[in-house]
Amino acid sequence: MPKKRKSNLGHFTNSAKRMRLSRNNHSQMHDQNMVDNNDNNHNANAHQQTYLSIDNLTDQDNAIDIPIEFSNFLNPSGLPPHKLDLKIGAPIIHMRNLNAPKLCNGTRLRIVTMQRNVIEAKVLSGSAQGQVVFIPRIPMITNEYPFEFKRVQFPIKLCFAMSVNKAQRQTLNVAGLDITNPCFTRGQFYVACSRVSSAKLLYVYANHQRTKNIVYKEVL
Numbered sequence: 280m281p282k283k284r285k286s287n288l289g290h291f292t293n294s295a296k297r298m299r300l301s302r303n304n305h306s307q308m309h310d311q312n313m314v315d316n317n318d319n320n321h322n323a324n325a326h327q328q329t330y331l332s333i334d335n336l337t338d339q340d341n342a343i344d345i346p347i348e349f350s351n352f353l354n355p356s357g358l359p360p361h362k363l364d365l366k367i368g369a370p371i372i373h374m375r376n377l378n379a380p381k382l383c384n385g386t387r388l389r390i391v392t393m394q395r396n397v398i399e400a401k402v403l404s405g406s407a408q409g410q411v412v413f414i415p416r417i418p419m420i421t422n423e424y425p426f427e428f429k430r431v432q433f434p435i436k437l438c439f440a441m442s443v444n445k446a447q448r449q450t451l452n453v454a455g456l457d458i459t460n461p462c463f464t465r466g467q468f469y470v471a472c473s474r475v476s477s478a479k480l481l482y483v484y485a486n487h488q489r490t491k492n493i494v495y496k497e498v499l
Contacts, residue, residue, distance in 0.1 A: 326367050328364075329362060329363065330432065330433060332351075332432035334361065345426055355421040369389070372438035372445070377417075380405060381406070388401060397413050398414045400413075416433055419432070443471045444467075451475050454481050458485045
């Protein structure tokens with residue numbers, strides 16, 4: 280019987296080529312858990328700063344019916360959260376194409392310094408790997424709801440963990456796969472496992488060391 284290796288996913292964030300992968304709706308939960316439990320990791324003494332976005336309704340006729348405080352709680356896809364809790368050294372992912380190919384949607388970075396209206400970060404992936412860039416606050420508009428609102432915030436979010444979809448086309452040295460909730464298709468599980476070149480570089484965390492093989496027979 281093979282020896283069971285002790286799970287230690289915390290070290291996966293120490294390298295640009297190490298990443299935790301999970302289902303799309305769980306990667307953000309992993310990121311917040313890393314912030315909440317930062318007292319237990321090596322970066323606990325790093326400077327932490329909170330950035331709040333400025334939200335405005337583009338149609339002022341809705342301002343009476345929809346208070347700005349309500350929009351602060353919204354977290355539409357493609358937009359950063361209203362509240363960003365960041366630390367120096369934390370991994371982040373860029374959410375807009377600002378300076379292609381250096382700074383694009385999906386570029387991974389690590390925070391170097393933080394100012395009031397600009398963040399200095401080092402690129403961890405892509406053709407500009409190793410270069411230092413400056414990220415400003417920018418206005419972003421979403422049409423995901425019946426009303427339209429604008430959010431002024433840094434176009435980034437924490438990236439301790441990455442969704443399987445975002446990890447496509449990336450090659451990792453080590454990958455930790457969290458499938459406590461099963462992948463919704465067999466193809467998604469294959470994409471996650473194929474990010475590394477060897478099974479020895481893949482760590483899988485699942486309930487009772489098993490996961491469901493989900494196949495939609497009606498489309499076969």
